Amino acid sequence: MADLMGNDLTRQSASTLADAISQGEVSAEEVTKAHLERIADVDPRVHAFLYVDSDDALAAARGVDAKRARGDQLGALAGVPLALKDVLTMKGVPTTCGSKILEGWRPPYDSHVVERLRANDIVILGKTNMDEFAMGSSTEHSAYGPTRNPWDLERIPGGSGGGSSAALAAFEAPLAIGTDTGGSIRQPAAVTGTVGVKPTYGGVSRYGLVALASSLDQAGPCARNVLDTALLHAAIAGHDPRDSTSINAAVPDVVGAALNGDVRGMRIGLVRELSGAGYQAGVELRFREAVELLEGLGAEVIEVSCPHFEYALGAYYLILPSEASSNLARFDGMRYGLRAGDDGSHSVEEVMAITREAGFGPEVKRRIMLGTYALSSGYYDAYYGQAQKVRTLITRDFDAAFAQVDVLISPTAPTTAFKIGEKVDDPIAMYLNDVATIPVNLAGNAAMSLPIGLAPEDGLPVGLQIIAPPMADDRLYRVGSAVESALVDTWGHLLIEEAPAL
Numbered sequence: 397m398a399d400l401m402g403n404d405l406t407r408q409s410a411s412t413l414a415d416a417i418s419q420g421e422v423s424a425e426e427v428t429k430a431h432l433e434r435i436a437d438v439d440p441r442v443h444a445f446l447y448v449d450s451d452d453a454l455a456a457a458r459g460v461d462a463k464r465a466r467g468d469q470l471g472a473l474a475g476v477p478l479a480l481k482d483v484l485t486m487k488g489v490p491t492t493c494g495s496k497i498l499e500g501w502r503p504p505y506d507s508h509v510v511e512r513l514r515a516n517d518i519v520i521l522g523k524t525n526m527d528e529f530a531m532g533s534s535t536e537h538s539a540y541g542p543t544r545n546p547w548d549l550e551r552i553p554g555g556s557g558g559g560s561s562a563a564l565a566a567f568e569a570p571l572a573i574g575t576d577t578g579g580s581i582r583q584p585a586a587v588t589g590t591v592g593v594k595p596t597y598g599g600v601s602r603y604g605l606v607a608l609a610s611s612l613d614q615a616g617p618c619a620r621n622v623l624d625t626a627l628l629h630a631a632i633a634g635h636d637p638r639d640s641t642s643i644n645a646a647v648p649d650v651v652g653a654a655l656n657g658d659v660r661g662m663r664i665g666l667v668r669e670l671s672g673a674g675y676q677a678g679v680e681l682r683f684r685e686a687v688e689l690l691e692g693l694g695a696e697v698i699e700v701s702c703p704h705f706e707y708a709l710g711a712y713y714l715i716l717p718s719e720a721s722s723n724l725a726r727f728d729g730m731r732y733g734l735r736a737g738d739d740g741s742h743s744v745e746e747v748m749a750i751t752r753e754a755g756f757g758p759e760v761k762r763r764i765m766l767g768t769y770a771l772s773s774g775y776y777d778a779y780y781g782q783a784q785k786v787r788t789l790i791t792r793d794f795d796a797a798f799a800q801v802d803v804l805i806s807p808t809a810p811t812t813a814f815k816i817g818e819k820v821d822d823p824i825a826m827y828l829n830d831v832a833t834i835p836v837n838l839a840g841n842a843a844m845s846l847p848i849g850l851a852p853e854d855g856l857p858v859g860l861q862i863i864a865p866p867m868a869d870d871r872l873y874r875v876g877s878a879v880e881s882a883l884v885d886t887w888g889h890l891l892i893e894e895a896p897a898l
């Protein structure tokens with residue numbers, strides 16, 4: 397056991413911190429304090445957090461220390477601080493989803509994820525910034541201002557979970573929770589040099605996750621290395637009867653897989669349609685190197701074709717707005733947060749309209765209009781119905797591919813982190829960020845992004861996406877850990893250590 401005294405606690409991995417806390421080498425309170433100080437120091441520049449509750453976090457940490465002192469059994473990540481995406485409810489704590497329409501709303505209950513975090517003695521530091529209702533790839537659509545990428549404060553940290561990825565990359569927290577409907581865990585991980593996993597759809601309960609598109613939404617773990625991600629995955633996954641799509645089966649052994657990064661004899665499929673052609677040169681270069689690395693480690697890399705992936709983005713941007721327009725109908729000024737125009741001179745319907753006009757930002761309005769149109773009578777079959785058919789074809793492409801290989805790989809995102817402001821006025825350019833991540837959500841597979849190096853042209857992180865069939869999440873960790881160990885052997889440290897000091 398490394399002696400942590402005198403070391404910067406915020407630079408440690410979650411598993412190192414958990415070990416040190418459980419052995420009494422450092423207290424959970426000291427660890428939490430160190431992270432709160434780091435947040436106070438750097439977050440005015442990064443803006444990863446929308447809300448930090450120092451008192452509650454310290455109280456939770458002291459609770460862990462007291463449990464340890466009593467000799468009680470501690471969770472595997474006991475006392476480790478975590479940043480929670482502001483789309484998950486936590487009792488009594490403001491939950492905004494990055495929107496003005498929820499300003500001031502304090503949910504009366506904990507989400508399933510928060511319950512699991514508490515049951516595992518993980519210390520929640522606060523809520524992280526995100527694109528409004530998780531619509532976006534940059535956090536620029538947050539009503540509370542963008543989060544900045546710790547690698548370069550002029551660039552985006554990805555989205556929609558850019559607050560969570562930036563908190564990790566800025567060493568404000570060693571663990572974070574994200575949600576992924578079309579890539580919002582994986583793309584932020586890719587552009588910040590961190591690790592993120594979208595579990596199999598139904599692997600983590602959606603209870604208390606404010607819905608964007610219910611058939612696609614999935615919460616998942618984020619961290620700076622593969623093992624920490626697996627430990628967090630194991631802590632939050634598992635059946636919950638309150639979510640009708642929650643899978644009632646044993647959680648794959650993700651921690652065991654992360655500890656056994658051996659890809660010898662594994663068959664890895666390179667998806668021709670996502671193989672990096674047309675991506676930024678440095679993304680393509682690092683991806684090719686990762687393919688060679690996997691071959692060097694004893695995996696067999698085979699090219700596979702998923703011909704319907706070219707329609708995935710189009711189908712997603714019909715299915716997602718359709719579901720979102722229906723889910724977001726509940727924000728009408730009557731039950732949650734903001735109410736505008738309630739001055740006695742307007743009808744109930746007018747108050748609802750005024751509230752929605754004032755409370756939603758432009759991207760949310762765009763998608764509500766798109767979705768309402770796609771679902772309207774006369775258009776339903778041509779848009780929503782067609783998109784659902786494409787979804788089936790994409791699932792079949794995955795089935796055919798997984799009949800040949802154990803996992804699929806691609807670059808996570810077509811480019812490294814772009815500049816703040818560069819794409820915000822061009823929705824199509826923004827949507828194209830998700831070209832490689834969206835097929836996974838449409839089919840309900842599990843997928844990981846992990847860092848594989850810096851693009852030579854801009855010195856920014858590149859992510860590798862690994863995709864596994866539903867309920868084979870352990871394969872992500874097996875491959876991810878093999879790649880990570882080989883790269884750490886070469887570099888002498890995790891890629892994130894190369895991020896410039898803030």
Ligand code: GLN
Nearest residue numbers: 530531532577578579580
């Ligand atoms: N960027 C995608 C979108 O804007 C993904 C969103 C998500 O995964 N929450 O829809």
